[in-house]
Amino acid sequence: MALLQIAEPGQSPLPHETRHAIGIDLGTTNSLVASVRQGMSHVMNDAEGRALVPSVVRYQEDGSVLVGYDALKAIAKDPKNTIASVKRLMGRSLTDIAHRENLPLDLVDNPGMVSVKTRQGVKTPVEVSAEILRVLNDRALQTLGQDIVGAVITVPAYFDDAQRQATKDAARLAGLNVLRLLNEPTAAAVAYGLDNSSEGVYAVYDLGGGTFDISILRLTRGVFEVLATGGDSALGGDDFDRRIYCWVLEKAQLKSPPTIEDTALLLLRSREAKEYLSTHPEAPITARLASGEVLDVTIDMATFAEISQMLVSKTLQPVKKTLRDAGLRPEDIQGVVMVGGATRIPLIQRAVGEFFKQEPLNNLDPDKVVALGAAIQANLLAGNRAPGEDWLLLDVIPLSLGLETMGGLVEKVIPRNSTLPVARAQEFTTYRDGQTAMMVHVVQGERELVDDGRSLARFELRGIPPMVAGAARIRVTFQVDADGLLSVTAREQTTGVEAHVEVKPSYGLSDDQITGMLKASVDHARDDAQTRALKETQVDAQRLIEAVRSALTEDRHLLNENEFQLIESDIVKLQTASLSGNRRQITIAMDDLDADCKEFAGRRMNQAVNRALAGKTIDSVEEAMHDLHQVANAPLKEKK
Amino acid sequence: MSDSKAAPGIAITADLLGADFFTLLGLPKRFELDIAGLNERFRQLQREVHPDRFAAADDAARRASMMLATQINAAYQTLRSPLKRATYLLEQAGIDIGAESNTAMSADFLMSQMMWREQVADARSDKNLAELERLQAEIADDIRDAYSDLAVMLDQENRTQDAVEGVRCLMFLEKLREEIEDAVFALEDL
Ligand SMILES: Nc1ncnc2c1ncn2[C@@H]1O[C@H](COP(=O)(O)OP(=O)(O)OP(=O)(O)O)[C@@H](O)[C@H]1O
Ligand SMILES: [Mg+2]
Numbered sequence: 001m002a003l004l005q006i007a008e009p010g011q012s013p014l015p016h017e018t019r020h021a022i023g024i025d026l027g028t029t030n031s032l033v034a035s036v037r038q039g040m041s042h043v044m045n046d047a048e049g050r051a052l053v054p055s056v057v058r059y060q061e062d063g064s065v066l067v068g069y070d071a072l073k074a075i076a077k078d079p080k081n082t083i084a085s086v087k088r089l090m091g092r093s094l095t096d097i098a099h100r101e102n103l104p105l106d107l108v109d110n111p112g113m114v115s116v117k118t119r120q121g122v123k124t125p126v127e128v129s130a131e132i133l134r135v136l137n138d139r140a141l142q143t144l145g146q147d148i149v150g151a152v153i154t155v156p157a158y159f160d161d162a163q164r165q166a167t168k169d170a171a172r173l174a175g176l177n178v179l180r181l182l183n184e185p186t187a188a189a190v191a192y193g194l195d196n197s198s199e200g201v202y203a204v205y206d207l208g209g210g211t212f213d214i215s216i217l218r219l220t221r222g223v224f225e226v227l228a229t230g231g232d233s234a235l236g237g238d239d240f241d242r243r244i245y246c247w248v249l250e251k252a253q254l255k256s257p258p259t260i261e262d263t264a265l266l267l268l269r270s271r272e273a274k275e276y277l278s279t280h281p282e283a284p285i286t287a288r289l290a291s292g293e294v295l296d297v298t299i300d301m302a303t304f305a306e307i308s309q310m311l312v313s314k315t316l317q318p319v320k321k322t323l324r325d326a327g328l329r330p331e332d333i334q335g336v337v338m339v340g341g342a343t344r345i346p347l348i349q350r351a352v353g354e355f356f357k358q359e360p361l362n363n364l365d366p367d368k369v370v371a372l373g374a375a376i377q378a379n380l381l382a383g384n385r386a387p388g389e390d391w392l393l394l395d396v397i398p399l400s401l402g403l404e405t406m407g408g409l410v411e412k413v414i415p416r417n418s419t420l421p422v423a424r425a426q427e428f429t430t431y432r433d434g435q436t437a438m439m440v441h442v443v444q445g446e447r448e449l450v451d452d453g454r455s456l457a458r459f460e461l462r463g464i465p466p467m468v469a470g471a472a473r474i475r476v477t478f479q480v481d482a483d484g485l486l487s488v489t490a491r492e493q494t495t496g497v498e499a500h501v502e503v504k505p506s507y508g509l510s511d512d513q514i515t516g517m518l519k520a521s522v523d524h525a526r527d528d529a530q531t532r533a534l535k536e537t538q539v540d541a542q543r544l545i546e547a548v549r550s551a552l553t554e555d556r557h558l559l560n561e562n563e564f565q566l567i568e569s570d571i572v573k574l575q576t577a578s579l580s581g582n583r584r585q586i587t588i589a590m591d592d593l594d595a596d597c598k599e600f601a602g603r604r605m606n607q608a609v610n611r612a613l614a615g616k617t618i619d620s621v622e623e624a625m626h627d628l629h630q631v632a633n634a635p636l637k638e639k640k
Numbered sequence: 641m642s643d644s645k646a647a648p649g650i651a652i653t654a655d656l657l658g659a660d661f662f663t664l665l666g667l668p669k670r671f672e673l674d675i676a677g678l679n680e681r682f683r684q685l686q687r688e689v690h691p692d693r694f695a696a697a698d699d700a701a702r703r704a705s706m707m708l709a710t711q712i713n714a715a716y717q718t719l720r721s722p723l724k725r726a727t728y729l730l731e732q733a734g735i736d737i738g739a740e741s742n743t744a745m746s747a748d749f750l751m752s753q754m755m756w757r758e759q760v761a762d763a764r765s766d767k768n769l770a771e772l773e774r775l776q777a778e779i780a781d782d783i784r785d786a787y788s789d790l791a792v793m794l795d796q797e798n799r800t801q802d803a804v805e806g807v808r809c810l811m812f813l814e815k816l817r818e819e820i821e822d823a824v825f826a827l828e829d830l
Pocket of ligand 1: 055211
């Protein structure tokens with residue numbers, strides 16, 4: 001049976017008819033839209049010939065909404081209703097937002113995702129992003145006509161499930177048909193690779209306004225295979241602005257503290273100074289503050305280099321880790337493609353060049369390359385493959401996925417950097433006799449303990465037929481699709497009870513947590529191992545207690561009062577030891593309990609044997625043998 | 641299934657979903673394998689079935705494409721790692737390596753493991769990068785030898801039980817290699 005019609009998959013019915021599809025780079029600072037026309041990818045400009053749309057949304061008094069340059073103009077005047085860098089809020093809860101004290105916005109901690117209070121009401125980041133996407137879509141409609149079949153939207157490679165889902169939701173809200181979420185560095189690689197018909201292993205270093213991504217790709221005859229990806233979703237040009245801002249405050253010694261408006265203005269001036277310094281030896285910073293005080297300082301390149309050195313090396317950490325994940329050394333990299341406006345900083349160029357011992361590649365406009373690549377991918381997905389054009393993207397999942405198991409441990413199910421789409425099934429069993437429901441808790445991150453990772457979703461598998469502990473077989477399948485989005489199915493094997501969940505995570509990973517988690521998983525590998533050993537011992541202790549309790553329920557009559565009391569007190573001691581967290585004490589208490597149960601176990605065995613011998617019919621003997629077997633095979637202490 | 645060189649038009653059938661990984665990737669079922677052929681075949685297959693090829697197709701075709709692409713990724717991940725490949729081959733022969741892990745390892749092997757670990761721990765605490773790199777090269781040699789032995793056991797002499805033992809030793813060795821790598825990485829990073 002033919003499962004897939006592979007003859008002409010995804011091709012348009014009429015070869016000459018083009019189905020327009022667009023590529024959108026939804027950036028922290030700037031957004032763009034591009035499409036392929038006459039076989040070439042082009043960015044679409046506004047009436048004034050500008051390609052960039054500043055990612056700024058202003059909610060005005062009259063109920064209208066401004067997006068882009070017009071909104072940006074108001075940022076120092078009306079900071080509370082003018083939302084910039086909304087991308088940093090996508091799929092996040094309030095406590096996850098880095099530098100939120102510096103944000104002039106009124107943030108509201110809605111369950112699920114942080115929101116912004118504006119004069120037009122509370123807006124979710126999804127709604128704000130949708131405003132930007134609407135403007136881009138309108139621009140595309142005007143340029144291309146009405147027949148846009150869909151869009152490819154780019155996301156930082158290091159975005160987690162919640163952030164991706166939020167982005168997709170925003171696109172849907174803006175009325176776009178999302179053909180694919182595409183990782184930003186991968187999009188850049190497509191634009192670069194197809195342009196240069198390159199082969200070999202490349203690194204894409206993408207430092208934008210608010211995020212940093214590093215991806216290592218292998219290009220082989222039209223296949224772009226991402227080998228590893230990493231980054232820091234809270235590191236970008238914005239941080240360099242903040243450095244300058246802090247320096248300015250220190251240098252200027254203001255008479256009164258800056259207002260919210262002053263801060264917004266000074267951050268803007270700092271950014272201008274940073275950009276000016278990319279091509280000039282020094283940059284003047286002047287501003288009239290709310291108090292009337294005039295600030296006038298000059299920053300030179302050397303000072304800028306000094307105050308931002310730390311940020312530059314901060315980008316090299318994920319670079320090293322990602323190379324290592326790919327099993328490569330800097331000298332294995334054939335070319336380093338520079339993406340994102342902040343890579344124009346000469347200090348960055350130099351540091352990257354020194355690390356890889358080669359001149360970075362800057363031959364594509366770092367502002368546009370992501371949108372151009374997205375458009376090329378969109379064109380292909382829409383079925384406009386040119387004759388002979390045959391290329392494919394194989395991307396990866398940036399952060400591992402796992403399930404919570406007993407004792408707060410994470411069972412890793414899909415390791416980071418697995419090629420998409422990927423699925424993995426894992427079997428779990430019940431822990432108590434007669435257990436009929438089971439919680440499934442999905443976690444994302446690299447650490448071994450649930451508390452250190454990020455919770456993505458919880459659901460309950462109900463209706464498990466009551467069986468003895470360990471008899472049920474629950475198979476949990478994780479499927480991550482080509483967009484990097486997860487769905488989970490759980491199925492009880494013996495009865496076929498099934499649960500399916502679209503993972504709509506209630507919140508995402510925090511900026512700090514995301515990088516923190518990766519770093520910590522290396523740094524604390526040893527801590528984890530010890531904690532893990534303790535947790536395992538605690539679980540063993542719990543199992544032993546359960547087993548003894550269940551034996552006591554059935555066969556207490558086999559014990560006299562003293563024996564029963566002894567076992568009971570052993571259980572209490574073991575519970576106390578378990579809570580104390582001292583692994584040695586737990587082991588000792590377990591041994592004690594085990595020893596004091598020996599006699600009891602022997603009597604239970606005798607009882608089963610007697611029952612077996614007393615049985616007359618074949619059936620009951622078999623049953624009794626089965627009982628006997630069970631008693632014999634239920635060691636009070638689990639073998640490790 | 642035709643061999644990896646037979647290029648265009650791979651017939652994608654439902655059978656492939658249930659096929660073993662070697663059949664799926666069109667390779668002979670043996671330990672020693674042509675890695676370049678594996679890579680080539682993997683890319684070729686993904687070109688045919690990847691969801692990107694079906695973005696405009698109907699739901700059923702999209703789902704089928706995702707399942708197949710997922711399966712091909714799984715096969716590729718398994719076959720390109722020699723340890724996973726050997727484990728998979730043994731599993732296919734009905735031997736569950738996991739279930740065998742209760743049998744004791746030879747005393748010699750365990751002893752050598754302990755010595756290794758001591759040396760690594762010493763080099764790590766002395767921050768002796770040169771020594772760690774020496775150990776790294778040494779374990780790489782040991783691992784390479786162990787794999788060629790494994791190839792003979794699995795492909796030529798059909799010594800399944802020895803192969804099981806070999807795979808279990810390699811699990812230890814690979815783990816050790818990883819630890820040495822971690823240590824080297826941590827030192828280089830300082
Ligand atoms: N000439 C320049 N010198 C230094 N920095 C610059 C220059 N031009 C732009 N930048 C900085 O680049 C950043 C914006 O880059 P870009 O437009 O690539 O980000 P983005 O795509 O909006 O953000 P992200 O990719 O993080 O979501 C800003 O911090 C901006 O100040
Ligand atoms: Mg960007």
